[in-house]
Amino acid sequence: MKNVDDLIASAAELAERGLSKGEIADELNVSRETASWLVERSGSTGYEEPDQPDAETTGASGPHDIHVDWSAVGRDSTRLTQIGRAMADLLLKEGEEVDLTIGIEKAGAPLATVVASELDTDLGSYAPAKHQWEEGDIEELGGSFSRNFAQIRDRECYVVDDTITSGTTMRETVESIREEGGDPVACVVIVDKQGIDEIEGVPVYSLIDVVRVGEE
Numbered sequence: 121m122k123n124v125d126d127l128i129a130s131a132a133e134l135a136e137r138g139l140s141k142g143e144i145a146d147e148l149n150v151s152r153e154t155a156s157w158l159v160e161r162s163g164s165t166g167y168e169e170p171d172q173p174d175a176e177t178t179g180a181s182g183p184h185d186i187h188v189d190w191s192a193v194g195r196d197s198t199r200l201t202q203i204g205r206a207m208a209d210l211l212l213k214e215g216e217e218v219d220l221t222i223g224i225e226k227a228g229a230p231l232a233t234v235v236a237s238e239l240d241t242d243l244g245s246y247a248p249a250k251h252q253w254e255e256g257d258i259e260e261l262g263g264s265f266s267r268n269f270a271q272i273r274d275r276e277c278y279v280v281d282d283t284i285t286s287g288t289t290m291r292e293t294v295e296s297i298r299e300e301g302g303d304p305v306a307c308v309v310i311v312d313k314q315g316i317d318e319i320e321g322v323p324v325y326s327l328i329d330v331v332r333v334g335e336e
Contacts (some may be wrong), residue, residue: 148187190282203310205234207325225246243271276304284314285313311329
């Protein structure tokens with residue numbers, strides 16, 4: 121995707137397929153607020169290209185966000201494996217006692233698979249609350265750990281995702297691990313849009329930090 125209009129068209133397509141706004145945010149690697157704005161701009165049904173795309177879609181009322189497209193990595197298993205290995209390398213300093221890696225669905229799961237393989241840990245999967253989100257307070261929703269993967273069982277954990285946009289999903293995952301009796305030792309992502317060093321006392325590592333220059 122090269123511009124905002126591509127994002128609007130993608131949001132329209134995903135909305136037509138029945139994805140929630142939270143899932144659309146996840147798919148497009150944008151905030152939930154940005155996903156809502158994109159869906160609203162598209163009309164959510166019957167999307168049509170605007171006659172003046174740049175003027176129509178990039179006005180002052182638009183959200184302040186950064187879209188991250190890492191599909192060139194995600195669609196190729198070799199590239200994905202290399203990125204996962206680099207993420208695992210960032211976690212090596214945390215020691216060898218951790219025996220569980222939790223991937224945040226959807227995009228964090230394949231990355232976590234590589235990290236778990238590299239660090240010789242079990243693999244868990246967490247579906248965040250945002251996948252159910254449409255409007256309103258996300259705190260009223262809840263995420264869940266998949267029973268098809270390893271369970272927390274009071275173990276130390278790594279947490280893996282593709283992108284930190286606001287930090288809400290990572291914070292939710294850390295809190296959910298603790299509620300299950302686990303100990304989140306470190307988090308790792310490909311891209312951190314916020315430049316976060318830690319969440320709830322847990323260090324956050326990223327391959328790429330995004331730094332905003334200038335006022336919004």
